[in-house]
Amino acid sequence: MIWLSPPKDFILLPNEVHVWRFQLDITESQLESLSAILSDDELARANRFYFPEHRQRFIAGRGVLRQILGGYLGILPEQVKFDYEARGKPFLAEGLQQSGLLFNLSHSHNLALCAVNYTRQIGVDLESLRVMEDVEALAQRFFLPQEYNLLRSLPDEQKQKTFFRYWTCKEAYLKATGDGISQLEQIEIALTPTEPARLVKLPAWSLVELVPDNNYVAALAVAGCGWQLKCWQY
Structure with a gap:
């Protein structure tokens, strides 16, 4: 990017x-x-x-x-x-x-x-990558069963980044809609370590994963499709 x-x-x-x-x-x-x-x-x-x-x-x-x-x-x-x-x-x-x-x-x-x-309703979420000892427990608490199972199946070195990818994607959408973190487990995200994330069962929304910098992940959720993205360094 x-x-x-x-x-x-x-x-x-x-x-x-x-x-x-x-x-x-x-x-x-x-x-x-x-x-x-x-x-x-x-x-x-x-x-x-x-x-x-x-x-x-x-x-x-x-x-x-x-x-x-x-x-x-x-x-x-x-x-x-x-x-x-x-x-x-x-x-x-x-x-x-x-x-x-x-x-x-x-x-x-x-x-x-x-x-x-x-x-357009819009939301962006950014997280610095950091080690969390209880990443699987957090995923089990906040993510859907299929999301938790995917994260749990990954090698340890991929779990942290995948957790934050899920988190930023869900948060970006919830920030766009104005819903709180209590709805985190209601939003289904499909992703793999090699494929970009997408919102499941929400065809009226677009989701884009961003690469803001080394050791960061981010996601952008926007209502509707057919828009063009431009990224600027202030």
Whole structure:
């Protein structure tokens, strides 16, 4: 997968989906610049983080999100206004919704992805690959029996990555629909170590696995078919 240098103009066609990749570990000067465009409630939330790196990554994530959305909307980053769903998911406030712009953000460790398009429900999920001792137990708890059986049948060196592939695919779809993690075991994903994932029994949805970086996996779920994907490096 190729992550292209960002275009000069933020042009998003109706049949396009854009995914932006950006780093959350930034310099002190960048941190100051991004802090200046956050709202008071975002700064208050940032200051509630106990560890400085978590505070910094929140500011970076929310600040770059504002820059990306402002680019598409043709407004300053600090003019982007958000409302929030019950689970805390941000969406454009009422005055900006007429644009039809929909987005979703995911971050893991020091990397973030932002997916953007017009009018289609959209969700993206990103996970850094890491060793979990109880991966089979987690798969048995959250996955469907056939998914658990496939993971269990794999060599140990493939189980961790396969678990996170399942997880990101399910989460991307649930983030797009607004359903919570309690529905994780209701979404069926078909995949193998050598074949890309697909949503089962959901023909009105598209699912794409992304390659964000070494030791990361990610997935993008979008309502409908026939759209074109472009991936940008912010």
